[in-house]
Amino acid sequence: MAPTSDRRRRVTITDVARHAGVSKSAVSKVLRNAYGVSPAMRERVSAAMAELDYRPHAAARGMRGRTYTIGVLLDNIRNAFFADILDGVNTELRDGDYQVLIGAAGFAEEDQTKLARALVDRQMDGLILIGPGFPRAEVLRTAATVPTVVIGHHDVAEEHDSVVDADALGAGLVVDHLVGLGHRRIALTSTAGNRGSGWTGTPERVQRRGYHEAMRRHGLGDLARVAMTAFSEEGGYRAGMELLASAERPTAVFAGADVAAMGVFRAARELGLRIPEDFSLVGYNNTAVAALAPVRLTSVDQAGGLMGATAARLLLERVEGRTRSVLMTVSPTLVHRDTTGPPPPEPAGPPGG
Amino acid sequence: MAPTSDRRRRVTITDVARHAGVSKSAVSKVLRNAYGVSPAMRERVSAAMAELDYRPHAAARGMRGRTYTIGVLLDNIRNAFFADILDGVNTELRDGDYQVLIGAAGFAEEDQTKLARALVDRQMDGLILIGPGFPRAEVLRTAATVPTVVIGHHDVAEEHDSVVDADALGAGLVVDHLVGLGHRRIALTSTAGNRGSGWTGTPERVQRRGYHEAMRRHGLGDLARVAMTAFSEEGGYRAGMELLASAERPTAVFAGADVAAMGVFRAARELGLRIPEDFSLVGYNNTAVAALAPVRLTSVDQAGGLMGATAARLLLERVEGRTRSVLMTVSPTLVHRDTTGPPPPEPAGPPGG
DNA sequence: TTCAATTCGGAGACCGTTCCACGTTTCTCG
DNA sequence: CGAGAAACGTGGAACGGTCTCCGAATTGAA
Known part of the structure; x- marks a missing residue:
């Protein structure tokens, strides 16, 4: 009858280990496909994981390793251009184990700073900042802690990669x-x-x-x-x-x-x-x-999609260990539709000229 | 010279405790403003936290308590209506300690399921699902694990709250x-x-x-x-x-x-x-x-904003322990602009009539 | 056959918090 | 004044993973 008593306890790595009759270290190794696992072991453990419908607990993983989560910071999701960027990010990351989580901070400097910190506190493996509107110093500080890519701003820095439009x-x-x-x-x-x-x-x-x-x-x-x-x-x-x-x-x-x-x-x-x-x-x-x-x-x-995909790729490289910073520039193109045409005739020619 | 050696170690609760000359339990209590802390203690600890610029590590908190994070699942951020909803959610949650993180899953059923699970695995304290497009059974299973509010669908259930438009x-x-x-x-x-x-x-x-x-x-x-x-x-x-x-x-x-x-x-x-x-x-x-x-x-x-705000409020109530499910319905209104007018005259009246 | 090298699996410390159990003080009140 | 209750502070066991050794078993070389 207790409110939360019916919330079933999660299946943990220990359960899997017990069920497969191995140590949790072994299960962990299979999970991260680390070195030192025989095919037979991998097989048993995988089977046990499937049987118990096991899913690793991201927060727990984050305490020592990665959370497999990428954070994206932007001001407002109403900006349709950001959607293009996000599509790019998602396509690039879809097949990996990484998940993308978006934080929409609004335009206020303090709110953006707060969100950036929140993302760091939540152990994001990497950050994509789209046109950040909080102080550069704070961004650099963040980037020194977590692999970061900045989209939009042309200011480059050793601490983070940059993806910009020309x-x-x-x-x-x-x-x-x-x-x-x-x-x-x-x-x-x-x-x-x-x-x-x-x-x-x-x-x-x-x-x-x-x-x-x-x-x-x-x-x-x-x-x-x-x-x-x-x-x-x-x-x-x-x-x-x-x-x-x-x-x-x-x-x-x-x-x-x-x-x-x-x-x-x-x-x-x-x-x-x-x-x-x-x-x-x-x-x-x-x-x-x-x-x-x-x-x-x-x-x-x-080419927002391209920018997003590039940012994602750069970020993964950083997560994997690259330290030298990179600047990627994409080229814009003009799309001619119906709102441009020749100028109207001068109403009444000014004297002279 | 090691790639990541310069990533400064975070300030932890232990550091704060040492710096303030108290136990980490005490610091934890101050943090959660739990019962059993003297004003003097609160003062000392707060000072120490400020001095060291301490920020609690959300992932670690999640291991035993809350992560203070609300997850929002939606298909595509391009849908401007969702932006209205999110504004509502954000305004409602801005002042609390909660952070909102958005996952954009796309329309594919499997991708949405995957994202929902990812949010649960990342220890979200609560979930807001906007017009979920994955099987109801899976949603109910999720809702049995994490406090959940479903926006859009008129199907109600004991497991989650619902916010719908009439x-x-x-x-x-x-x-x-x-x-x-x-x-x-x-x-x-x-x-x-x-x-x-x-x-x-x-x-x-x-x-x-x-x-x-x-x-x-x-x-x-x-x-x-x-x-x-x-x-x-x-x-x-x-x-x-x-x-x-x-x-x-x-x-x-x-x-x-x-x-x-x-x-x-x-x-x-x-x-x-x-x-x-x-x-x-x-x-x-x-x-x-x-x-x-x-x-x-x-x-x-x-009234997307209202829907979002309502959803947020209901969710917090659930997080706080409410178990009976709630259905909130908001009323729509017509906004008359320029695309409607009287029908055109019948081109050629059909015989009879 | 012996000894080193390699491969595989396990024990257990550790990550940063929460929270329970418990000890010590300080009140309250008959 | 003494006893019980309340208030306050602490130690330490979780939480669910990762990751660093370490030892046993197997293989390869001499």
């Missing part, structure tokens, strides 16, 4: 595309990114740099214009209002993230502007929404 | 809304849902039941029509093509999930049909995409 190049692709269509007043939506401290190579910053370089390259350096708001629907809306309602309205808006582009859509709707007739719109990340029929957003694909 | 009612809201606009030929997009075995109350099934009831209630039982495809963009597309290209084209399509509605959008586009001029479209779940400016999909809101 964001400067990606921004260049967008500007090239728009200039090719005849645009000159091309504005960018970016974010100050309250990304903890110590990060100098956040994706958004590198993207911004790439944008400015590309504009200069085309001789449009003076027309460059950036609206800084959050990478969110609301942020995109505010940026859109700011840019599109201004006197010198840009003919093209490059939203630094697809979500932000959605907000620009709303701003355009409110201002009675059509896309791409009145202005062109480009996103970034080629999120699933971008491809949806009612959206059809031109965007930049970052 | 899906039949939700479907009724949609039909009422459409009939109110003048529609009669209202089709439903649903899914066979290869949801493991043993589940008789999957959300989609209950929704279907509600749809049929509502149609009958309005005297439209004979006009009811259901296209069975997957709840995905592609599935929605196929259902859309099937329904919209048929002779007796429905004037309204009720997509059983917002994702599917996106596919219907694509089908409509391909067939040259305008929404809502040529036919009305309603989704379900009121996912974030539904609200996006380029979409503006009429949908049914399920």
Whole structure:
């Protein structure tokens, strides 16, 4: 009648050992397929494990060995780009014994720090940090404790591996595309990114740099214009209002993230502007929404799956003992859909020129 | 020089005990704020913990007590509705000591089973299963081992608590809304849902039941029509093509999930049909995409956040010892946006009538 | 045949916590 | 004032694995 008395006791390694008539050391060896087990022994033990439906207790294993668990830290699962990354991670790890557990910390620095520590405390064998927004120093400290791969930030360090998108190049692709269509007043939506401290190579910053370089390259350096708001629907809306309602309205808006582009859509709707007739719109990340029929957003694909798979592979190598750090860069490509076209004709040519 | 020699040893409870000059039992008591500690002792120990920057090792705790970790199992994080649920779970659990870890298993029955077991093996204190797609028997077995809350399925059991949306009612809201606009030929997009075995109350099934009831209630039982495809963009597309290209084209399509509605959008586009001029479209779940400016999909809101928060609360109660099972039902509401309107005029009135 | 090398299996310490049992103080109250 | 109860602190046995020896048995070489 006691509340938990009916919770059956787990089958332990000792049960298996007894059932097979061997020592638990032997069972442990079979489990980890370690050296020093005869085929016959392996056979007996395996049979016993199957018969008792034995599953090793991860926490107990973790006390001396591995937990066979990889932790992924991200801010918000709503970001569809992360889903692509996770798919990559999962495919890479599916066949191994490793399990992937995700922690969604939100954007607050303290919450992310707390989660990172929680993952370490739970004995993760390795950590994948996607665009971490907590102080770099804390990340380095973590990475010194647990094998770690950082996705997104361009800052490299001995302590961890890095997987990044060539964001400067990606921004260049967008500007090239728009200039090719005849645009000159091309504005960018970016974010100050309250990304903890110590990060100098956040994706958004590198993207911004790439944008400015590309504009200069085309001789449009003076027309460059950036609206800084959050990478969110609301942020995109505010940026859109700011840019599109201004006197010198840009003919093209490059939203630094697809979500932000959605907000620009709303701003355009409110201002009675059509896309791409009145202005062109480009996103970034080629999120699933971008491809949806009612959206059809031109965007930049970052091969999230590849990034995730790479991160997973690098992480396993680290777990296995590699110590020198590695930087992997993947190349973005532009996906042309329906939100970009030639700029509208100048309403009334300004005198001169 | 050894690869891992520089990974600093963790501060353990013994270190804290030594540093504070007390026994580790005492430290443990302070940690769990258990009974039998004097304020002075609490003070000393807390100071020592702070000084050494001590963090308890969750895996070790799990061996005898709790791990303070809640596991959430879901199929795919791409489903934005899950994000709402998770937000609810997180807000509810944020202030406690509990951490939420998410496992994304994919749709395959074996993968989900494997993940569920992995979560149990990792000593989760409690489990939240969101629309589990593995056999009910396995879920019940799991629930007998670990406190569990199932979200979505209407099948109740002594072993676990349940949080569901009143899906039949939700479907009724949609039909009422459409009939109110003048529609009669209202089709439903649903899914066979290869949801493991043993589940008789999957959300989609209950929704279907509600749809049929509502149609009958309005005297439209004979006009009811259901296209069975997957709840995905592609599935929605196929259902859309099937329904919209048929002779007796429905004037309204009720997509059983917002994702599917996106596919219907694509089908409509391909067939040259305008929404809502040529036919009305309603989704379900009121996912974030539904609200996006380029979409503006009429949908049914399920209060995912509330569901998540409720699930978390129920789970904690179970962890604390409650044994009788509980069913919580939340009520859906219709969110009217731009994809529904009056039906188009009959092209050429059929003779008679 | 002898002795070293190799292979196999087992004993038992250890990982970092919880928690039970028990001893010592300090209250409470007749 | 004394006895019983409550409060407080400690030692040490778990928990379920891993992993480092160690010894016995087998094999190979001389």
